[in-house]
Amino acid sequence: xxxxxxxxxxxxxxxxxxxxxxxxxxxxxxxxxxxxxxxxxxxxxxxxxxxxxxxxxxxxxxxxxxxxxxxxxxxxxxxxxxxxxxxxxxxxxxxxxxxxxxxxxxxxxxxxxxxxxxxxxxxxxxxxxxxxxxxxxxxxxxxxxxxxxxxxxxxxxxxxxxxxxxxxxxxxxxxxxxxxxxxxxxxxxxxxxxxxxxxxxxxxxxxxxxxxxxxxxxxxxxxxxxxxxxxxxxxxxxxxxxxxxxxxxxxxxxxxxxxxxxxxxxxxxxxxxxxxxxxxxxxxxxxxxxxxxxxxxxxxxxxxxxxxxxxxxxxxxxx
Ligand code: ADP
Ligand code: MG
Numbered sequence: 001x002x003x004x005x006x007x008x009x010x011x012x013x014x015x016x017x018x019x020x021x022x023x024x025x026x027x028x029x030x031x032x033x034x035x036x037x038x039x040x041x042x043x044x045x046x047x048x049x050x051x052x053x054x055x056x057x058x059x060x061x062x063x064x065x066x067x068x069x070x071x072x073x074x075x076x077x078x079x080x081x082x083x084x085x086x087x088x089x090x091x092x093x094x095x096x097x098x099x100x101x102x103x104x105x106x107x108x109x110x111x112x113x114x115x116x117x118x119x120x121x122x123x124x125x126x127x128x129x130x131x132x133x134x135x136x137x138x139x140x141x142x143x144x145x146x147x148x149x150x151x152x153x154x155x156x157x158x159x160x161x162x163x164x165x166x167x168x169x170x171x172x173x174x175x176x177x178x179x180x181x182x183x184x185x186x187x188x189x190x191x192x193x194x195x196x197x198x199x200x201x202x203x204x205x206x207x208x209x210x211x212x213x214x215x216x217x218x219x220x221x222x223x224x225x226x227x228x229x230x231x232x233x234x235x236x237x238x239x240x241x242x243x244x245x246x247x248x249x250x251x252x253x254x255x256x257x258x259x260x261x262x263x264x265x266x267x268x269x270x271x272x273x274x275x276x277x278x279x280x281x282x283x284x285x286x287x288x289x290x291x292x293x294x295x296x297x298x299x300x301x302x303x304x305x306x307x308x309x310x311x312x313x314x315x316x317x318x319x
Contacts, residue, residue, distance in 0.1 A: 001093045001095065003121055006093050006098070006121060007025065007121060009095075009098075010098045010099070010102050011025055011086065011102070011116060011119065012025045012026060014102075014106055014109065014115070014116050015106050015109065015110045016106075016109050016110055016113060016114060016115040016116070017115060018082065018083070018113065018115045020032060020033040020034070020035070020082065021033075021083065021115055021117055024115060024116070024117045024118065025116065025117065025118055025119075029118070030083070030085075030117035030118045032082075032083060032117065032133070034082075034135060035135055037137070038135040038136060038137050038138075039135070039136050039137070039138050039141060040133060040134075040135065041074055041077045041079035041133065041134045041135065041136050041141070042131065042132075042133050043070055043073040043074060043077075043131070043132055044070065044129060044130065044131035044132070045066070045069045045070050045073065045129070045130060046127065046128070046129045047062070047065070047066050047069075047127065047128045047129075048125075048126075048127045049125060049126035049127060051315075053065070054169070055126070057188075058100075058188065059097050059098075059100040059101040059104065060100045060101070060103050060104035061104060061188035061189055062101060062104065062128070063100070063101040063102060063103065063104030063105030063106075063108075064104035064105065064107065064108050064188070064189045065104075065188065065189065065190065066086075066105065066128045066130050067084065067105050067108050067109060067114075067130055067132070068108060068189070068190050068191070068192045068261065069130075069190070069192075069211065069261065070084060070130045070131070070132035071108070071112060071114070071132060071192035071194055072190070072192040072193065072209040072211070072261045073132070073209060074132055074134040074192075074194065074197070075192050075193045075194045075196065075197030075198075075209060075263060076142065076197060076207050076208050076209035076263055077134070077136055077141055077142055077143075077197070077207070078136050078140050078141055078142040078197050078198060078200060078201045078204075078207065079134035079135060079136040079141070079197070080134050080135050080136065080194075080198060081112050081113075081114045081132060081133075081134040081194060082113075082114060082115070082133055082134050082135060083114060083115050083116075083117045083132070083133045084109070084114055084115075084116055084117070084130055084131060084132040084133065085116070085117060085118045085119045085130065085131045086105075086116060086118075086119035086128070086129075086130055087119050087120045087121075087128070087129035087130070087131075088119065088120075088121050088122075088127075088128055088129075089121075089122045089123065089124030089125060089126065089127050090123070090124070090126050091123065091124070091125065091126060092123070104189075112192070112194055114132065136201075137201075140201035140202060142197065142200060142201070142204055142206060142207035142265065143206060143224075144206055144207075144208050144220050144221050144224045144225070145206065145224040145225050146205045146206045146225060147205050147206040147221050147222070147225035147227055147266040147290050148205055148225070148227070148266075148268060148290065149227055149290055149291060149292050150268065150269060150289070150290060151205050151206075151266035151267055151268050151269075151289070151290040152266065152267050152268075152269065152272060152286050152288075152289055152290075153218065153229060153231060153264065153265075153266050153286065153287050153288045153289060153290060154264070154265050154266070154267060154275075154284050154285060154286050154287065155210070155214065155236070155237065155262050155263065155264050155265075155284065155285060155287055156193050156196050156262045156263045156280060156282050156283070156284045157193070157237065157260070157262040157282040157283065157284075158237045158238055158239045158242065158262075159210065159214055159236060159237065159238065159242070159253075159254035159255075159260050159262060160238060160239075160242040160245070160246070160253035160254030160255075160257070160260070161182075161183040161186035161187070161239050161241065161242050161260070162183070162186045162187040162190065162257075162258075162259035162260055162261075163252075163253035163254070163257030163258070163259060163260075164183050164241060164242050164245045164253050165180065165183040165184045165186060165187035165188075166187055166257070166259070167245075167253070168180050168183075169187070173245070173249065175241065179241045179244075182239065182240075182241050183239065183241050183242070186260075187259065190259070190260075190261040191261070191282070192261060193209070193261070193262065193263045193280075193282065195280075196263055196280050196282065196284070197263060199278050199280075200263070200265055200267075200275075203267055203271045203274055203275050203278075204265040204266060204267050204271075204275075205266050205267065205268055206221050206225060206265065206266045207263055207264065207265035207266075208220055208221055208263070208264050208265075209261055209262070209263055209264075210258065210260040210261065210262050210263070210264055211258050211259065211260070211261065211313075212258040212312040212313040212314070213255060213256035213257055213258040213260075213311070213312035213313055214236070214254065214255050214256070214260075214264060214312075215255050215256055215296065215298075215308060215310075215311050215312050216256065216258070216311055216312025216313065216314070217258075217264055217312070218231070218264050218296065219296060219311070219312070221264070221266065222290075222294070222295075222296060225290075226294075227290050227291065227292065227294070228290070228291045228292065228293045228294045228295045228296065228297070229288055229289065229290050229291055229296050229297070230288050230289055230291055230296075230297045230298075230299060231287045231288030231296065231297075231298055231299070232287060232288055232298075232299045233251065233298060233299065233300050233301060233306060234300075234301045235285060235286065235287045235288070236254055236255075236285075236287055237283070237285045237287075238254060242254060251306075251308065252308075252310050255298075255308055255310070255312075256308065256310040256311060256312045256313070257313065258312060258313045262282070266290055
């Protein structure tokens with residue numbers, strides 16, 4: 001298969017066709033029409049075989065996840081996703097693999113009405129880079145730097161499920177078949193919290209998506225907002241499977257292993273009434289509060305300060 005055939009077969013035919021795309025795949029560059037008066041939110045994420053995913057991962061899951069992690073970044077800005085580009089290197093053009101990869105990616109693209117408008121393709125070790133674009137009115141953007149003292153800290157969904165599923169898949173911890181089935185989707189096919197991010201416009205002061213673990217990602221908000229915080233372990237939302245895991249193995253999975261793709265956001269007390277009227281299918285929970293004193297204080301179930309021996313995922317730490 002030639003490169004051109006590959007692009008035509010797998011990427012040019014896709015389910016989404018948006019009116020704001022003047023030229024998509026096929027020319028030297030895409031021509032796009034952002035809505036007047038809004039900021040363009042741009043993000044990219046790189047997934048490398050053996051680093052971000054196991055080489056034998058199911059290609060449908062990989063296609064889903066490669067796009068999902070980018071939509072999650074847009075969600076964390078309060079942006080509405082619109083377009084994406086796909087940069088792909090792979091050792092050979094494996095049609096069966098590409099078909100399933102595209103199925104996973106385009107099913108998610110359809111669900112969020114995002115159109116693939118370009119990219120690049122080359123032979124090389126398997127790696128996937130997606131760049132996603134969205135829109136947000138300037139005043140509505142949810143920045144990491146705008147948390148204020150007194151804000152309540154919330155997270156969507158539950159934390160730690162993807163990490164627990166990964167521990168099982170790597171053979172580091174055994175789950176029953178039912179328990180693994182209950183968390184595997186969270187690892188393989190995370191749901192980007194796009195609708196939630198949009199409904200937090202005008203309510204939240206700041207937001208981030210949890211990719212490297214709650215402690216590390218909340219830490220970014222604290223640092224950039226020049227504030228501190230106190231969070232309570234018994235308020236961190238856990239699925240039953242993760243709860244059992246924490247009982248046996250401690251708090252590292254929900255606090256530091258990451259891959260959650262939930263939103264962590266801060267809301268001033270005056271907006272809590274409006275927030276509580278929102279219905280998120282994934283739910284959301286208050287886990288603590290922003291304080292003036294720098295640093296993050298974690299309070300355990302008995303009211304004592306808890307000192308984690310781990311912080312979060314960092315590709316270059318300790319090497
Ligand atoms: P150029 O040599 O000008 O970079 P290419 O031959 O690489 O052009 O690509 C031709 C067209 O196909 C361009 O519109 C490009 O954006 C698109 N394209 C290439 N690879 C991909 C991909 N993996 N996904 C989506 N579009 C792609
Ligand atoms: Mg090219």
